[in-house]
Amino acid sequence: MSQTPKNIAILGSTGSIGRNSLSVIHNLSDRFNVTYLSTNTNIELLQNQITQFKPRGVVVLDEKKAPALRLIAGDSVEILTGREGLLEIVRRDDVDIVINSLVGFAGLKPTIEAIKHHKNIALANKETLVVAGELVTSLAREYGVSLLPIDSEHSAILQCLAGEQWPRISKIILTASGGPFLNLSKDEFSSITVERALNHPNWKMGNKITIDCATMMNKGLEVIEAHWLFGIPTERIDVVIHPQSIIHSMVEFVDGSIKAQLGIPDMKIPIQYALTYPDRVQLNGGKVDFPKLQMLTFLAPDRDKFRCLQLAYDAIALGGTAPAIMNAANEVAVQAFLEKKIPFQRIPELIEKALDSQPNHLSPDLEHTFQSDHKTREYVRTLL
Ligand code: MG
Numbered sequence: 001m002s003q004t005p006k007n008i009a010i011l012g013s014t015g016s017i018g019r020n021s022l023s024v025i026h027n028l029s030d031r032f033n034v035t036y037l038s039t040n041t042n043i044e045l046l047q048n049q050i051t052q053f054k055p056r057g058v059v060v061l062d063e064k065k066a067p068a069l070r071l072i073a074g075d076s077v078e079i080l081t082g083r084e085g086l087l088e089i090v091r092r093d094d095v096d097i098v099i100n101s102l103v104g105f106a107g108l109k110p111t112i113e114a115i116k117h118h119k120n121i122a123l124a125n126k127e128t129l130v131v132a133g134e135l136v137t138s139l140a141r142e143y144g145v146s147l148l149p150i151d152s153e154h155s156a157i158l159q160c161l162a163g164e165q166w167p168r169i170s171k172i173i174l175t176a177s178g179g180p181f182l183n184l185s186k187d188e189f190s191s192i193t194v195e196r197a198l199n200h201p202n203w204k205m206g207n208k209i210t211i212d213c214a215t216m217m218n219k220g221l222e223v224i225e226a227h228w229l230f231g232i233p234t235e236r237i238d239v240v241i242h243p244q245s246i247i248h249s250m251v252e253f254v255d256g257s258i259k260a261q262l263g264i265p266d267m268k269i270p271i272q273y274a275l276t277y278p279d280r281v282q283l284n285g286g287k288v289d290f291p292k293l294q295m296l297t298f299l300a301p302d303r304d305k306f307r308c309l310q311l312a313y314d315a316i317a318l319g320g321t322a323p324a325i326m327n328a329a330n331e332v333a334v335q336a337f338l339e340k341k342i343p344f345q346r347i348p349e350l351i352e353k354a355l356d357s358q359p360n361h362l363s364p365d366l367e368h369t370f371q372s373d374h375k376t377r378e379y380v381r382t383l384l
Contacts, residue, residue, distance in 0.1 A: 005029070006096040008275075009036035009089050009119075011059075011110055014045045016205050017101035017124040017150060020267045022049060024275065027284070032097075032275065036089040043069040050077050056094060059085035083109070090114035097275065099150070100125045103208050104331050105324075105373050108132055112366070115139050115147075122274040124150035126225045127331075131324040132369050133228030147229070148274040153222050154229055155270030156248035156261035161230070162278065164253070172226055173250040173258070175242040176301065177202050179213040182243060186305045192344035194337065202245040202265045211334045212308075215347050216301065220312020224323055227316060234316050239309065241299045246288060264288055307348035315355060320362040321372035322355060328376035329354035336384050350380050 008025060012018045018037075025032045038059035039046040046058060050073055057078035060066045066081045073079065080088055083106070090098050090113050098114040099122045100107050107125030112135075114121055121140070123129070128136055140147040149155050153174050161169070180199055181192065197214040198207060205213070212218035219239050227234050248270075250260040263269050264286045272283050303310040308330070315326040329351040336342045342350070354376050361368040 003031070005031055005033040007033050007035040007094050008097045008099060009038075009092075009095045010034065010099045010101065011038050011086055011090075011107070012040075012101035012103070012124075013037035013049055014039040014042040015101055015103070017267060017271065018099070019045075021099050021101065021122075021271050022053065024268050024272045024283075025053075028272070028275070028281065035094045036092075038086060038089070041065050043072075047072050057089060059089060061086075086110045087113045090119060091117045095119055097122060099271075100128065101150070103127075103206060105131055105327060108136075108369075111136060112139065115143050115145050118143055118145055120146045120148070122148050122150050122271070124271075126151055126221050127327055129225045129228045130221050130327050131373065132364075132366065133224065133323075135366060135369070137228050137231075146277075148277055149225070149229055150267070150270050150274050151222060151225065152265070152267065152270045153249040154226060155273050157226060157230060157251060158277070159261045159273065160249070160251040160259040164251070166231075168253050168255075169232070169251060170254045171236040171238055171252045172230065172232055173238045173240055173252060174219060174222055174226060175245070175247050175249050176216065176219040176239055177213065177245045178241040178243050178299075178301070179216060179218075181214055182241065189305075189345045190343060194340060197337070197344060201243070203267075207338055208331070208334055211337060211347075212330070215308040215334075215344070216306035217308035217312065217330055217334075217347075217351075219301070220309045220315075221327070223309075223312055224316050234313060239301050241301050242296065244293065244296055246293065246296055262288055308351065311348060311351050311355065318355070318360060320360040321358075321364045321368055322360050324364070324369050324372045325354050325358045325360070325376045326351055328373045329380045332377050332380040332384075341384055350383060353383060354380055 010018050034053040035056050037055050040061045043065050059080045063081040098119045101124040104127050107128045111128045200210050223237050245265040247260045250258050252258045315322040333347040333350040358376050
Protein backbone atom coordinates (compact mmCIF):
# COMPACT_ATOMS: atom_id res chain seq x y z
CA MET A 1 0.00 0.00 0.00
CA SER A 2 1.59 3.26 -1.00
CA GLN A 3 0.67 6.48 0.73
CA THR A 4 1.80 10.09 0.60
CA PRO A 5 4.78 10.50 2.93
CA LYS A 6 4.02 12.41 6.11
CA ASN A 7 5.92 15.66 6.62
CA ILE A 8 7.93 15.92 9.82
CA ALA A 9 9.42 18.88 11.67
CA ILE A 10 12.08 17.99 14.24
CA LEU A 11 12.56 20.51 17.04
CA GLY A 12 16.08 19.83 18.27
CA SER A 13 17.44 17.77 15.38
CA THR A 14 21.11 17.96 16.38
CA GLY A 15 20.56 16.47 19.86
CA SER A 16 20.57 12.78 20.71
CA ILE A 17 16.83 12.19 20.05
CA GLY A 18 16.96 14.34 16.92
CA ARG A 19 19.85 12.36 15.43
CA ASN A 20 18.18 9.04 16.24
CA SER A 21 14.91 10.34 14.74
CA LEU A 22 16.68 11.20 11.48
CA SER A 23 18.20 7.75 11.39
CA VAL A 24 14.70 6.20 11.77
CA ILE A 25 13.25 8.52 9.11
CA HIS A 26 16.13 7.78 6.74
CA ASN A 27 15.14 4.10 6.79
CA LEU A 28 11.45 4.89 6.31
CA SER A 29 11.76 7.44 3.52
CA ASP A 30 8.71 5.99 1.72
CA ARG A 31 6.59 6.95 4.76
CA PHE A 32 8.21 10.12 6.07
CA ASN A 33 9.72 13.28 4.70
CA VAL A 34 11.65 15.89 6.70
CA THR A 35 10.45 19.43 6.07
CA TYR A 36 12.00 21.35 9.01
CA LEU A 37 14.94 20.91 11.37
CA SER A 38 16.28 23.00 14.24
CA THR A 39 19.34 23.45 16.41
CA ASN A 40 20.41 25.67 19.29
CA THR A 41 23.95 26.33 18.10
CA ASN A 42 25.32 23.28 16.26
CA ILE A 43 25.25 24.66 12.71
CA GLU A 44 27.97 22.26 11.45
CA LEU A 45 25.84 19.20 12.16
CA LEU A 46 22.72 21.03 10.98
CA GLN A 47 24.43 21.71 7.65
CA ASN A 48 25.19 17.98 7.27
CA GLN A 49 21.54 17.23 8.02
CA ILE A 50 20.45 19.83 5.44
CA THR A 51 22.64 18.19 2.80
CA GLN A 52 21.32 14.73 3.58
CA PHE A 53 17.61 15.40 4.21
CA LYS A 54 16.97 18.56 2.17
CA PRO A 55 14.42 20.20 4.48
CA ARG A 56 12.52 23.29 3.26
CA GLY A 57 13.52 25.28 6.30
CA VAL A 58 15.61 25.23 9.46
CA VAL A 59 15.58 27.16 12.72
CA VAL A 60 18.75 28.30 14.45
CA LEU A 61 17.89 29.28 18.03
CA ASP A 62 21.09 31.25 18.50
CA GLU A 63 20.59 34.18 16.13
CA LYS A 64 24.31 34.98 16.12
CA LYS A 65 24.99 31.62 14.45
CA ALA A 66 22.52 32.12 11.62
CA PRO A 67 24.75 34.25 9.29
CA ALA A 68 27.47 31.55 9.33
CA LEU A 69 24.92 28.92 8.34
CA ARG A 70 23.62 31.16 5.57
CA LEU A 71 27.13 31.36 4.17
CA ILE A 72 27.53 27.58 3.91
CA ALA A 73 23.92 26.67 3.12
CA GLY A 74 23.35 29.41 0.53
CA ASP A 75 19.82 29.68 -0.83
CA SER A 76 19.14 25.94 -0.61
CA VAL A 77 17.11 26.31 2.56
CA GLU A 78 15.03 28.89 4.40
CA ILE A 79 16.69 29.93 7.67
CA LEU A 80 14.56 31.13 10.56
CA THR A 81 15.87 32.14 13.96
CA GLY A 82 15.01 32.22 17.64
CA ARG A 83 12.04 30.89 19.61
CA GLU A 84 9.67 32.65 17.21
CA GLY A 85 11.18 30.59 14.39
CA LEU A 86 10.15 27.38 16.14
CA LEU A 87 6.59 28.65 16.62
CA GLU A 88 6.50 29.69 12.96
CA ILE A 89 7.47 26.28 11.54
CA VAL A 90 5.04 24.26 13.66
CA ARG A 91 2.19 26.38 12.25
CA ARG A 92 2.97 25.61 8.61
CA ASP A 93 0.84 23.46 6.33
CA ASP A 94 3.78 21.35 5.18
CA VAL A 95 4.09 19.77 8.65
CA ASP A 96 1.97 16.76 9.72
CA ILE A 97 4.03 15.54 12.69
CA VAL A 98 6.19 17.51 15.12
CA ILE A 99 8.94 15.61 16.91
CA ASN A 100 9.62 17.71 19.99
CA SER A 101 13.04 16.87 21.37
CA LEU A 102 13.75 20.27 22.90
CA VAL A 103 15.23 20.35 26.39
CA GLY A 104 13.27 21.59 29.39
CA PHE A 105 10.45 24.11 29.86
CA ALA A 106 11.35 25.65 26.49
CA GLY A 107 9.50 22.75 24.84
CA LEU A 108 6.09 23.83 26.16
CA LYS A 109 5.19 26.75 23.87
CA PRO A 110 6.04 24.98 20.58
CA THR A 111 4.00 21.92 21.70
CA ILE A 112 0.95 24.06 22.41
CA GLU A 113 1.33 25.98 19.16
CA ALA A 114 1.67 22.72 17.19
CA ILE A 115 -1.45 21.21 18.79
CA LYS A 116 -3.43 24.36 18.02
CA HIS A 117 -2.41 23.94 14.38
CA HIS A 118 -3.61 20.32 14.32
CA LYS A 119 -0.19 18.68 14.21
CA ASN A 120 0.35 15.25 15.71
CA ILE A 121 3.05 15.29 18.35
CA ALA A 122 5.81 12.76 19.01
CA LEU A 123 7.00 13.95 22.38
CA ALA A 124 10.48 13.48 23.80
CA ASN A 125 10.28 16.72 25.81
CA LYS A 126 8.83 15.30 29.06
CA GLU A 127 8.97 18.68 30.82
CA THR A 128 6.03 19.79 28.65
CA LEU A 129 3.78 17.32 30.48
CA VAL A 130 5.41 17.85 33.88
CA VAL A 131 4.71 21.59 33.92
CA ALA A 132 1.39 21.69 32.05
CA GLY A 133 0.16 18.11 31.70
CA GLU A 134 -3.51 18.80 32.27
CA LEU A 135 -3.58 21.70 29.85
CA VAL A 136 -1.59 19.99 27.10
CA THR A 137 -3.47 16.67 27.23
CA SER A 138 -6.87 18.36 27.24
CA LEU A 139 -5.80 20.61 24.36
CA ALA A 140 -4.68 17.54 22.36
CA ARG A 141 -8.13 15.97 22.94
CA GLU A 142 -9.89 19.21 21.98
CA TYR A 143 -7.95 19.49 18.70
CA GLY A 144 -8.10 15.75 18.01
CA VAL A 145 -4.35 15.32 17.64
CA SER A 146 -2.28 12.41 18.90
CA LEU A 147 0.30 12.94 21.60
CA LEU A 148 2.62 9.95 21.45
CA PRO A 149 5.56 9.41 23.80
CA ILE A 150 9.11 8.93 22.59
CA ASP A 151 10.34 8.36 26.16
CA SER A 152 11.26 4.65 26.29
CA GLU A 153 9.28 3.94 29.50
CA HIS A 154 6.11 5.56 28.19
CA SER A 155 6.48 3.88 24.84
CA ALA A 156 6.72 0.58 26.77
CA ILE A 157 3.50 1.36 28.65
CA LEU A 158 1.73 2.35 25.44
CA GLN A 159 2.79 -0.99 23.91
CA CYS A 160 1.64 -2.94 27.01
CA LEU A 161 -1.73 -1.17 26.87
CA ALA A 162 -2.46 -2.16 23.25
CA GLY A 163 -5.80 -3.99 23.27
CA GLU A 164 -6.44 -3.26 26.96
CA GLN A 165 -9.07 -1.09 28.63
CA TRP A 166 -9.06 1.04 31.76
CA PRO A 167 -10.91 -0.98 34.38
CA ARG A 168 -8.45 -3.84 33.83
CA ILE A 169 -5.36 -1.90 34.82
CA SER A 170 -4.19 -1.92 38.43
CA LYS A 171 -0.84 -0.18 38.16
CA ILE A 172 2.02 1.03 36.04
CA ILE A 173 5.56 0.00 36.96
CA LEU A 174 8.22 2.33 35.59
CA THR A 175 11.68 0.83 35.43
CA ALA A 176 14.77 2.93 36.19
CA SER A 177 18.41 2.08 35.57
CA GLY A 178 19.34 3.74 38.87
CA GLY A 179 21.98 5.78 37.05
CA PRO A 180 25.71 5.88 37.77
CA PHE A 181 25.35 6.31 41.57
CA LEU A 182 23.06 3.40 42.35
CA ASN A 183 25.69 1.70 44.49
CA LEU A 184 27.24 4.82 46.00
CA SER A 185 26.34 5.55 49.64
CA LYS A 186 24.73 8.89 50.44
CA ASP A 187 27.87 9.93 52.36
CA GLU A 188 29.88 9.52 49.19
CA PHE A 189 27.59 11.85 47.20
CA SER A 190 29.82 14.80 48.17
CA SER A 191 32.58 13.29 46.00
CA ILE A 192 30.44 13.29 42.82
CA THR A 193 31.96 15.27 39.96
CA VAL A 194 30.25 16.52 36.79
CA GLU A 195 32.35 14.09 34.73
CA ARG A 196 31.20 11.08 36.78
CA ALA A 197 27.56 12.22 36.73
CA LEU A 198 27.67 12.51 32.94
CA ASN A 199 28.81 8.90 32.58
CA HIS A 200 25.50 7.00 32.36
CA PRO A 201 25.88 3.19 32.35
CA ASN A 202 23.29 2.28 29.64
CA TRP A 203 22.13 5.28 27.61
CA LYS A 204 23.96 8.00 25.66
CA MET A 205 21.89 11.17 26.09
CA GLY A 206 22.12 14.95 26.37
CA ASN A 207 23.68 16.53 29.49
CA LYS A 208 20.49 17.70 31.19
CA ILE A 209 18.71 14.35 31.09
CA THR A 210 21.90 12.50 32.05
CA ILE A 211 22.17 14.55 35.24
CA ASP A 212 18.43 14.00 35.84
CA CYS A 213 19.13 10.26 35.62
CA ALA A 214 21.96 10.54 38.13
CA THR A 215 19.71 12.32 40.67
CA MET A 216 16.71 10.13 39.66
CA MET A 217 14.73 13.32 38.97
CA ASN A 218 14.33 11.87 35.49
CA LYS A 219 12.21 9.08 36.95
CA GLY A 220 10.25 11.60 39.00
CA LEU A 221 9.52 13.61 35.84
CA GLU A 222 8.49 10.35 34.15
CA VAL A 223 6.04 9.48 36.93
CA ILE A 224 4.29 12.81 36.30
CA GLU A 225 4.53 12.33 32.52
CA ALA A 226 2.90 8.86 32.84
CA HIS A 227 0.18 10.28 35.06
CA TRP A 228 -0.90 12.78 32.40
CA LEU A 229 -0.33 10.60 29.34
CA PHE A 230 -2.26 7.61 30.66
CA GLY A 231 -4.64 9.31 33.09
CA ILE A 232 -3.60 7.13 36.02
CA PRO A 233 -3.19 8.50 39.58
CA THR A 234 0.42 8.61 40.80
CA GLU A 235 -0.47 6.34 43.76
CA ARG A 236 -0.78 3.64 41.13
CA ILE A 237 2.55 4.39 39.47
CA ASP A 238 5.48 2.50 41.00
CA VAL A 239 9.17 2.78 40.27
CA VAL A 240 11.51 -0.20 40.34
CA ILE A 241 15.24 -0.13 39.72
CA HIS A 242 16.31 -2.46 36.93
CA PRO A 243 19.99 -1.77 36.19
CA GLN A 244 20.18 -3.65 32.85
CA SER A 245 17.57 -1.37 31.12
CA ILE A 246 16.12 -4.29 29.14
CA ILE A 247 12.57 -4.10 30.52
CA HIS A 248 11.50 -0.56 29.65
CA SER A 249 8.37 -0.57 31.84
CA MET A 250 5.41 -2.75 32.79
CA VAL A 251 1.66 -2.68 33.37
CA GLU A 252 0.02 -4.78 36.07
CA PHE A 253 -3.61 -5.80 35.52
CA VAL A 254 -6.37 -6.53 38.02
CA ASP A 255 -5.95 -10.31 37.65
CA GLY A 256 -2.30 -10.06 38.70
CA SER A 257 -0.96 -10.49 35.18
CA ILE A 258 1.86 -8.19 34.19
CA LYS A 259 2.85 -7.19 30.68
CA ALA A 260 6.33 -5.87 30.08
CA GLN A 261 8.00 -4.41 27.01
CA LEU A 262 11.60 -5.47 26.48
CA GLY A 263 14.31 -4.49 24.06
CA ILE A 264 17.91 -3.36 23.98
CA PRO A 265 18.39 0.24 25.16
CA ASP A 266 18.10 1.97 21.78
CA MET A 267 15.98 5.11 21.42
CA LYS A 268 15.29 4.30 17.77
CA ILE A 269 12.76 1.70 18.94
CA PRO A 270 10.44 4.10 20.84
CA ILE A 271 10.99 6.84 18.22
CA GLN A 272 9.92 4.53 15.40
CA TYR A 273 6.94 3.22 17.37
CA ALA A 274 5.73 6.80 17.99
CA LEU A 275 5.97 7.53 14.26
CA THR A 276 4.37 4.31 12.95
CA TYR A 277 1.89 3.72 15.85
CA PRO A 278 -0.11 1.51 16.01
CA ASP A 279 1.80 -0.20 13.19
CA ARG A 280 5.19 -1.87 13.56
CA VAL A 281 7.81 -2.04 10.85
CA GLN A 282 11.28 -3.53 10.42
CA LEU A 283 14.08 -1.88 12.38
CA ASN A 284 17.59 -3.15 11.85
CA GLY A 285 19.32 -2.94 15.19
CA GLY A 286 20.57 -5.04 18.08
CA LYS A 287 18.25 -7.65 19.61
CA VAL A 288 18.00 -8.96 23.17
CA ASP A 289 20.24 -12.01 23.64
CA PHE A 290 18.86 -13.71 26.78
CA PRO A 291 21.54 -16.38 27.32
CA LYS A 292 24.17 -13.65 27.09
CA LEU A 293 22.25 -11.48 29.57
CA GLN A 294 21.83 -14.38 32.02
CA MET A 295 19.82 -12.33 34.47
CA LEU A 296 17.66 -9.31 34.98
CA THR A 297 17.70 -7.80 38.46
CA PHE A 298 15.36 -5.49 40.38
CA LEU A 299 15.42 -3.46 43.57
CA ALA A 300 13.43 -0.74 45.27
CA PRO A 301 14.63 2.85 44.80
CA ASP A 302 16.16 4.48 47.87
CA ARG A 303 14.07 7.64 48.16
CA ASP A 304 16.17 9.02 50.95
CA LYS A 305 19.33 8.78 48.88
CA PHE A 306 17.60 9.88 45.68
CA ARG A 307 15.52 12.66 47.19
CA CYS A 308 14.52 14.08 43.79
CA LEU A 309 12.29 11.09 43.09
CA GLN A 310 10.31 11.70 46.29
CA LEU A 311 10.14 15.45 45.56
CA ALA A 312 8.45 14.68 42.24
CA TYR A 313 5.80 12.55 43.96
CA ASP A 314 5.37 15.37 46.51
CA ALA A 315 5.01 18.01 43.80
CA ILE A 316 2.32 16.19 41.84
CA ALA A 317 0.46 15.48 45.11
CA LEU A 318 0.52 19.22 45.89
CA GLY A 319 -0.89 19.85 42.41
CA GLY A 320 -1.36 23.25 40.79
CA THR A 321 1.90 24.83 39.70
CA ALA A 322 4.00 22.78 42.18
CA PRO A 323 5.36 20.52 39.40
CA ALA A 324 6.27 23.63 37.37
CA ILE A 325 8.07 25.08 40.42
CA MET A 326 9.90 21.79 40.95
CA ASN A 327 10.86 21.62 37.28
CA ALA A 328 12.14 25.21 37.12
CA ALA A 329 14.22 24.74 40.28
CA ASN A 330 15.61 21.51 38.88
CA GLU A 331 16.56 23.10 35.53
CA VAL A 332 18.42 25.95 37.24
CA ALA A 333 20.07 23.60 39.76
CA VAL A 334 21.20 21.12 37.09
CA GLN A 335 22.65 23.93 34.98
CA ALA A 336 24.50 25.27 38.04
CA PHE A 337 25.87 21.78 38.77
CA LEU A 338 27.01 21.39 35.15
CA GLU A 339 28.77 24.76 35.45
CA LYS A 340 30.42 23.47 38.67
CA LYS A 341 28.77 26.21 40.76
CA ILE A 342 27.08 23.81 43.21
CA PRO A 343 27.77 20.28 44.46
CA PHE A 344 25.59 17.36 43.33
CA GLN A 345 23.65 16.98 46.60
CA ARG A 346 22.62 20.64 46.49
CA ILE A 347 20.24 19.89 43.59
CA PRO A 348 17.43 18.35 45.72
CA GLU A 349 17.99 20.96 48.46
CA LEU A 350 17.32 23.80 46.02
CA ILE A 351 14.22 22.09 44.65
CA GLU A 352 12.85 21.55 48.15
CA LYS A 353 13.49 25.19 49.08
CA ALA A 354 11.65 26.32 45.94
CA LEU A 355 8.67 24.06 46.65
CA ASP A 356 8.51 25.36 50.24
CA SER A 357 8.75 29.04 49.37
CA GLN A 358 7.07 29.63 45.99
CA PRO A 359 3.30 30.26 45.93
CA ASN A 360 1.33 27.41 44.38
CA HIS A 361 -1.53 28.36 41.99
CA LEU A 362 -4.00 25.52 42.45
CA SER A 363 -6.01 25.88 39.24
CA PRO A 364 -3.33 27.22 36.96
CA ASP A 365 -3.81 28.56 33.47
CA LEU A 366 -0.86 28.86 31.11
CA GLU A 367 -0.05 32.34 32.41
CA HIS A 368 0.31 31.03 36.00
CA THR A 369 2.55 28.25 34.76
CA PHE A 370 4.86 30.71 32.99
CA GLN A 371 4.85 32.98 36.06
CA SER A 372 5.72 30.11 38.41
CA ASP A 373 8.50 29.00 36.10
CA HIS A 374 9.93 32.50 35.80
CA LYS A 375 9.68 33.42 39.52
CA THR A 376 11.15 30.09 40.62
CA ARG A 377 14.13 30.51 38.30
CA GLU A 378 14.78 34.00 39.74
CA TYR A 379 14.43 32.69 43.29
CA VAL A 380 16.75 29.71 42.85
CA ARG A 381 19.39 31.90 41.18
CA THR A 382 19.47 34.08 44.32
CA LEU A 383 20.36 30.94 46.33
CA LEU A 384 23.32 29.92 44.17
MG1 MG B 1 12.98 7.64 29.88
